[in-house]
Amino acid sequence: MFQLSELANYHLCKRCSGRVFAYHGHGISNLDRGEYLRFAIGCEIGDPDFSFSDPENCQVCHGIFDRFEDLYDLVMKKIDGAQYKTFLVGSVFSEDTIRTEEEIQKRFGSTGESIKKEFNREFGKYFSARTGKEYSQDNPDLTIMVNAEYLFAEVKIRSVYIYGKYRKFRRDMPQTRWIHRPDGDTVESVIGSVLVRYAEGTNYYLHGSGREDVDVRMLGNGREFVLEIENPKYREFDLRAATLEINASGNGVEVLDLRFAERNEVSEVKLEKHNKVYDALIVSDSPVDEKRLSDACLNLAGKNIYQRTPLRVAQRRSDLVRTRHIDQVDLVGVSGNEAEIVISAEAGTYIKELVNGDGGRTKPSLSELYGSPLNIKELDVIKICRGED
């Protein structure tokens, strides 16, 4: 056992003394606890004027709880006008502080709380009172990290997410930036460069619900995406104005249904698998036989096909055979060596290979059923079947 008066052997302030017994007595602060201890120790040693160390001489806190105003100013400088509703406080104390506190608390029965815990709570209360913002553990807009040893603060701003759908009217544009060409237009850069400016963020990423090939247009109801903007100064801004600006930019990309989103929608959008409807312009070496092609289309509709990973993507995807269902294939028209068909197919079907057969790696294929080679000249996604329309 210990004598309370042994606390007087350490250089502790009233608050840090109270914190040694933080789990005794609910609803009172460590400062109040310290005051009771001061009184009890005074009685024990027969000195009614006994007092603990001043905070600045305290061997644990070194007076950090009296520096809230300075810390507040440091944090506000870092926030630099960024918009936020919720925040969280974290802190770093020196190893020496942590170890000293643990040793003292162990001596007195290990019923204390850590200085970190009290600091985060108390500075959080102070910060909330001064800013009117809400302290939140759950996905805060801002995470404030105070270094109590060297007196500096860092602020991490949560990304802002914007959900939408895009249409792409060009046959020379990749979806995202770095893979194909770092400098040219991409769906990501056309959308992101506008939104990042509205948010005054530092960078952006487009998370798409799948992707179309560079040379495939994305029409109809558009492809879903979530755009992430890092370090945004503004978390709310005029998405209607941003939509108009993107759509008027003449870059061949349009967005629709933009709205602010949560981070979990990134994975939701990425995991979605929807059937798609394609409009394909196909070409043959010789004039297309309408009857034969029409029969081939009918033959393919409603079938399962087996697609081994196409050679053109084999470097990026594992080599395996996928089964895909082809719902419908309609011949729209024939003109000389060309024909237009509309295909409804399961998510993940390689349409170019469905038509050309990929050297026998896709079976059956339209070429095989038609009886001579067919290739896709132009391909558009005209609908993504999300069950909303």
Ligand SMILES: [Zn+2]
């Ligand atoms: Zn202290």
